[in-house]
Amino acid sequence: xxxxxxxxxxxxxxxxxxxxxxxxxxxxxxxxxxxxxxxxxxxxxxxxxxxxxxxxxxxxxxxxxxxxxxxxxxxxxxxxxxxxxxxxxxxxxxxxxxxxxxxxxxxxxxxxxxxxxxxxxxxxxxxxxxxxxxxxxxxxxxxxxxxxxxxxxxxxxxxxxxxxxxxxxxxxxxxxxxxxxxxxxxxxxxxxxxxxxxxxxxxxxxxxxxxxxxxxxxxxxxxxxxxxxxxxxxxxxxxxxxxxxxxxxxxxxxxxxxxxxxxxxxxxxxxxxxxxxxxxxxxxxxx
Amino acid sequence: xxxxxxxxxxxxxxxxxxxxxxxxxxxxxxxxxxxxxxxxxxxxxxxxxxxxxxxxxxxxxxxxxxxxxxxxxxxxxxxxxxxxxxxxxxxxxxxxxxxxxxxxxxxxxxxxxxxxxxxxxxxxxxxxxxxxxxxxxxxxxxxxxxxxxxxxxxxxxxxxxxxxxxxxxxxxxxxxxxxxxxxxxxxxxxxxxxxxxxxxxxxxxxxxxxxxxxxxxxxxxxxxxxxxxxxxxxxxxxxxxxxxxxxxxxxxxxxxxxxxxxxxxxxxxxxxxxxxxxxxxxxxxxxxxxxxxxxxxxxxxxxxxxxxxxxxxxxxxxxxxxxxxxxxxxxxxxxxxxxxxxxxxxxxxxxxxxxxxxxxxxxxxxxxxxxxxxxxxxxxxxxxxxxxxxxxxxxxxxx
Numbered sequence: 001x002x003x004x005x006x007x008x009x010x011x012x013x014x015x016x017x018x019x020x021x022x023x024x025x026x027x028x029x030x031x032x033x034x035x036x037x038x039x040x041x042x043x044x045x046x047x048x049x050x051x052x053x054x055x056x057x058x059x060x061x062x063x064x065x066x067x068x069x070x071x072x073x074x075x076x077x078x079x080x081x082x083x084x085x086x087x088x089x090x091x092x093x094x095x096x097x098x099x100x101x102x103x104x105x106x107x108x109x110x111x112x113x114x115x116x117x118x119x120x121x122x123x124x125x126x127x128x129x130x131x132x133x134x135x136x137x138x139x140x141x142x143x144x145x146x147x148x149x150x151x152x153x154x155x156x157x158x159x160x161x162x163x164x165x166x167x168x169x170x171x172x173x174x175x176x177x178x179x180x181x182x183x184x185x186x187x188x189x190x191x192x193x194x195x196x197x198x199x200x201x202x203x204x205x206x207x208x209x210x211x212x213x214x215x216x217x218x219x220x221x222x223x224x225x226x227x228x229x230x231x232x233x234x235x236x237x238x239x240x241x242x243x244x245x246x247x248x249x250x251x252x253x254x255x256x257x258x259x260x261x262x263x264x265x266x267x268x269x270x271x272x273x274x275x276x277x278x279x280x281x282x283x284x285x286x287x
Numbered sequence: 288x289x290x291x292x293x294x295x296x297x298x299x300x301x302x303x304x305x306x307x308x309x310x311x312x313x314x315x316x317x318x319x320x321x322x323x324x325x326x327x328x329x330x331x332x333x334x335x336x337x338x339x340x341x342x343x344x345x346x347x348x349x350x351x352x353x354x355x356x357x358x359x360x361x362x363x364x365x366x367x368x369x370x371x372x373x374x375x376x377x378x379x380x381x382x383x384x385x386x387x388x389x390x391x392x393x394x395x396x397x398x399x400x401x402x403x404x405x406x407x408x409x410x411x412x413x414x415x416x417x418x419x420x421x422x423x424x425x426x427x428x429x430x431x432x433x434x435x436x437x438x439x440x441x442x443x444x445x446x447x448x449x450x451x452x453x454x455x456x457x458x459x460x461x462x463x464x465x466x467x468x469x470x471x472x473x474x475x476x477x478x479x480x481x482x483x484x485x486x487x488x489x490x491x492x493x494x495x496x497x498x499x500x501x502x503x504x505x506x507x508x509x510x511x512x513x514x515x516x517x518x519x520x521x522x523x524x525x526x527x528x529x530x531x532x533x534x535x536x537x538x539x540x541x542x543x544x545x546x547x548x549x550x551x552x553x554x555x556x557x558x559x560x561x562x563x564x565x566x567x568x569x570x571x572x573x574x575x576x577x578x579x580x581x582x583x584x585x586x587x588x589x590x591x592x593x594x595x596x597x598x599x600x601x602x603x604x605x606x607x608x609x610x611x612x613x614x615x616x617x618x619x620x621x622x623x624x625x626x627x628x629x630x631x632x633x634x635x636x637x638x639x640x641x642x643x644x645x646x647x648x649x650x651x652x653x654x655x656x657x658x659x660x661x662x663x664x665x666x667x668x669x670x671x672x673x674x675x676x677x678x679x680x681x682x683x684x685x686x
Binding site: 036039047048053055056059067075077099100115131134178182183185187188247 | 351353354355356357359360362363377378379380381382408411412417418419448481482503531532566568569570571
């Protein structure tokens with residue numbers, strides 16, 4: 001009896017350490033059967049499935065990946081990858097890293113897009129990637145039917161991060177918004193930044209926005225940036241700062257309350273001021 | 288039963304090789320050129336090795352771009368003296384190649400090298416290609432990659448993520464490589480591998496088709512000695528060897544500057560590795576990685592760091608055998624640690640039990656000493672691990 005308990009104990013320990021599941025039901029699609037077991041990957045084992053690409057997903061706090069493979073009678077196959085991230089913002093982050101601004105978008109989940117051979121969509125903390133092989137001319141139809149059913153099984157579709165609404169609309173490139181979780185602009189002290197691209201006939205630039213509930217964090221970001229750009233001794237205060245960044249050129253950055261916002265790749269001073277003001281006005285509308 | 292047991296003993300013997308002490312080579316075996324180059328206004332020491340028969344002279348540190356969409360960082364890497372940018376058709380769903388395309392636009396084509404990878408549908412379990420993996424699809428993806436990069440050719444094109452020898456010899460892809468080379472769309476061909484590397488590397492070497500191998504190679508691999516052997520053979524046949532995943536395991540513990548530097552130095556100790564791709568995402572890490580070239584020799588402190596990390600990552604001992612003779616009960620500590628590894632790392636309780644059965648342990652194990660006299664070189668709590676795994680001797684055979 002003691003021996004059985006011991007074996008059971010060890011087995012349960014091993015099982016618990018490798019499994020952290022939530023109740024997601026993979027879609028059932030007419031004409032398609034699951035081939036093999038559903039696979040589950042954790043942050044520790046994600047490398048086994050997506051190799052080096054795992055690093056990027058880990059930066060966006062992936063907590064679990066579940067994978068199911070399907071086949072039909074013609075031996076075509078579909079793979080459904082369901083990534084669950086720590087928060088919807090992290091899921092948006094990785095989704096936005098891969099989303100093509102000019103994609104073929106669909107209202108599946110919060111948003112999804114189709115390209116030949118795959119359909120990706122975002123839904124709350126989930127990033128779902130569906131790929132198909134040998135589906136021929138029915139590729140889009142097959143992927144959409146899987147995507148719709150998978151989305152239907154994931155509950156609430158969620159919302160885009162509310163902060164995105166504060167980006168000025170003027171000349172903003174549609175679907176260019178991203179969330180950079182770490183090392184924004186290549187600096188470890190800048191993080192959790194939302195960005196959006198802007199395009200004028202002769203200019204392309206980027207606006208960014210960081211929100212932190214603790215103002216000290218923002219002060220620290222400014223201070224570190226001042227130190228980084230050789231303005232050691234200057235104390236970080238709320239207001240507008242212009243940095244001569246050795247890598248990014250001149251960057252204007254504003255700090256007020258719980259927000260830092262700024263512009264990259266725009267030399268035109270007047271235009272910079274204009275956009276910073278527009279941004280501030282939008283932020284004022286936030287409660 | 289007898290036959291089966293011998294099989295397990297062989298298995299244990301073979302895996303023991305994988306848990307031996309980390310190898311550290313003398314620097315005299317390195318074949319490289321050293322140059323002082325001007326890097327962003329400063330003089331820096333750069334170490335170059337030749338990428339096998341390609342003849343490309345590359346710094347030993349290059350950039351794996353996959354983790355960043357920051358064009359300024361890629362630009363800084365090139366301006367600093369890095370020559371090779373490594374990407375893939377699938378990274379960031381193609382956005383990664385587009386970002387590189389934006390950076391290299393306008394730069395002289397001779398001032399950088401681009402390596403990209405193309406993967407085709409594989410059976411996830413077997414690693415074999417599916418029916419949709421055709422020559423046409425491969426070439427179509429190559430054209431898309433070239434368009435994203437804004438180039439008419441890439442310097443190295445890899446067959447992405449190969450884990451089986453059969454896949455190395457997969458006819459439709461070999462045909463695609465041949466056509467792409469003929470059309471001038473690639474200069475050199477290669478294979479990238481992240482699992483079952485020794486088999487894949489050997490198959491590439493035997494095929495005599497390719498020019499370069501991109502392989503995962505890290506001290507944290509249980510089978511790094513087999514990888515090392517396969518690399519040596521490939522390199523002797525003239526293949527260029529690019530190492531990756533040198534700093535693997537960010538998910539398990541925060542990489543520190545010390546362990547990043549030590550990890551890169553470890554892989555570059557192998558003279559058959561011609562360059563490594565580093566996946567830095569900050570300017571600070573770019574500088575740290577480049578500074579490795581100041582001195583590739585591992586310090587004693589770095590060696591210790593590697594030993595510790597290897598143990599943390601895999602929960603198993605490194606077989607340094609410094610504990611031998613320290614236990615007053617003469618317990619075979621390295622063997623017991625191996626049994627622990629089988630149980631918790633390999634999750635193979637039956638193997639662990641077989642091993643425990645062979646060790647002739649006393650009835651009470653690690654229960655009677657008031658303190659443990661054994662000092663583990665990497666600070667394992669040895670009595671705790673021994674008590675844990677020795678329980679298996681009281682369990683009826685699982686086989």
